[in-house]
C-alpha cells in the first residue's frame with residue numbers, strides 16, 4: 001500500500017482507464033522507500049500547479065504493475081521508482097530512481113507545457 | 119512585483135531538527151515559516167524503520183515525519199516544501215530569503231537546519247547510470263541484482279552492512295575501498311570478511327563507468343600501485359558517507375573545514391539572530407534524537423533572542 005495523496009492505480013484496467021481519460025499522465029511506480037518517497041512528494045506538491053496533468057502512483061510489487069515493468073522504455077532500469085510520462089496514452093518519457101523537482105518539472109514543461117501559477 | 123511576507127522566524131530545512139524548532143516556535147505563537155528544499159522530513163523520511171526514537175517502539179521515517187509535520191502545522195507553522203532558495207541575506211537585523219520562483223520572505227531570526235546527504239563519487243557517468251546500475255539504496259534496488267555480480271563502494275558501517283544484505287540477491291559482491299582498513303564496527307567487518315560471496319579490493323577507487331543501456335563495467339584503480347583494471351559488473355552500490363548541505367551558506371557564516379556550521383552550546387552561530395541545528399552543525403553524532411534536541415535548543419534560544427528584541431512572544435508556552 002502506498003501512503004501518498006496521489007491517485008492510486010490498483011490494476012491494469014485502472015491504468016488503461018486513466019490513460020484513456022487523460023491527455024497528460026505521470027505515473028510513479030515504486031515502493032515506500034527512500035528513492036520513491038521524494039518523487040511522490042514532488043508530484044503531490046506540484047499537482048495544484050500542473051492542473052493539465054494527472055498524477056498517479058502504482059505499487060511496484062503489484063503483479064498488475066507489469067503494465068509498467070514490461071514497457072520497452074524501462075529496459076535497463078535498475079532503480080525504483082520507474083516514473084512514466086504518457087501523452088495521449090503513449091509513453092513520451094521514462095525515468096529510473098530518485099529525481100529532483102527540477103528534473104521532474106523540466107520533463108513536464110517540455111512534454112505537457114508549463115505550470116499555471118495560482 | 120512579488121510581495122514580501124514577514125515572519126518572526128524562518129527555518130531553513132524541514133527535517134527533524136527544523137520541524138522540532140517549528141513545533142516549539144509556533145506553539146509559543148512565534149510566527150514561523152519552514153522552507154524545505156526536498157520532501158518534508160529530510161533524511162528521516164528516507165529511513166525504512168526507526169526503532170531508536172524513544173517513546174515509539176518502531177515507526178517508519180515517513181510516518182514519523184508526517185506526525186511531526188502535522189504537529190507543527192497544528193500549532194500554526196507555515197511550511198513550504200520542494201522549494202529552491204535563490205538568495206539569502208543573513209547579515210542585517212531583518213534577514214531576507216528569496217526563492218527561485220520569486221517569492222520573498224523576511225524574518226527577525228533564522229534557524230538553519232539543512233541536514234546532510236549521501237556523498238556521491240563525482241565520477242563522469244555517475245548521474246547518467248543512476249537507476250541503470252548505480253544505486254545508493256540496497257533495500258530499494260537489491261532485487262534488481264538477483265544472481266548478478268555487483269560492486270559496493272565504501273568502507274564504513276553502511277557499506278559493509280549493505281554489502282552483506284546484498285548477498286541475499288547478488289551472486290558475488292566486490293567491496294572497493296580506498297584505504298587498507300575499514301572504518302566500521304568489528305562485528306560488521308567480521309561478518310563481511312567471513313562471507314563466502316564477498317571479495318575485497320582495498321586501497322582502490324572507481325574512476326569510470328561503462329555501459330550502454332545500463333552499467334557493464336567499471337575502471338578500478340589501485341591507489342598504491344597506480345594500476346587500473348577494467349572490471350565487469352552488473353551494478354554499483356555507493357555508500358561513502360554523508361556531507362552537510364551547506365554549500366549555500368559558504369561566505370555567509372562560519373563553517374568548519376568539513377563545511378559544517380559552527381555553533382555555540384545555545385545553537386547560535388557567529389551571526390546575530392541566526393541559529394543552527396541538526397546534521398549540518400559541527401558535531402560527532404548524527405541521529406533523529408540529536409537533531410530533535412538541537413532543534414529544541416535553537417528554538418528556545420531564538421525565541422529568547424526575539425523576546426529581547428520584541429516583547430510580544432508568549433515565552434511561557436515554550437516550556438509547558
Ligand SMILES: Cc1cc2nc3c(=O)[nH]c(=O)nc-3n(C[C@H](O)[C@H](O)[C@H](O)COP(=O)(O)OP(=O)(O)OC[C@H]3O[C@@H](n4cnc5c(N)ncnc54)[C@H](O)[C@@H]3O)c2cc1C
Nearest residue numbers: 131133134135155156160161232233234396397404405406
Ligand atoms: C538511510 C538512513 C537511515 C537512518 N536511520 C536512522 C535511525 O534509524 N535512527 C536515527 O535516529 N537516525 C537515523 N538516521 C539519521 C537521521 O535521519 C538524521 O540524523 C536526521 O534526519 C538529521 O536531521 P536534520 O533535520 O538535521 O536533517 P535532514 O533530515 O537531513 O533534513 C534536512 C532538510 O533540509 C532540506 N534542505 C537542505 N538544503 C536546503 C536548502 N538550501 N534550503 C532549504 N532546505 C534545505 C533537505 O531537503 C531536508 O529536507 C538515518 C539516516 C539515513 C540516511
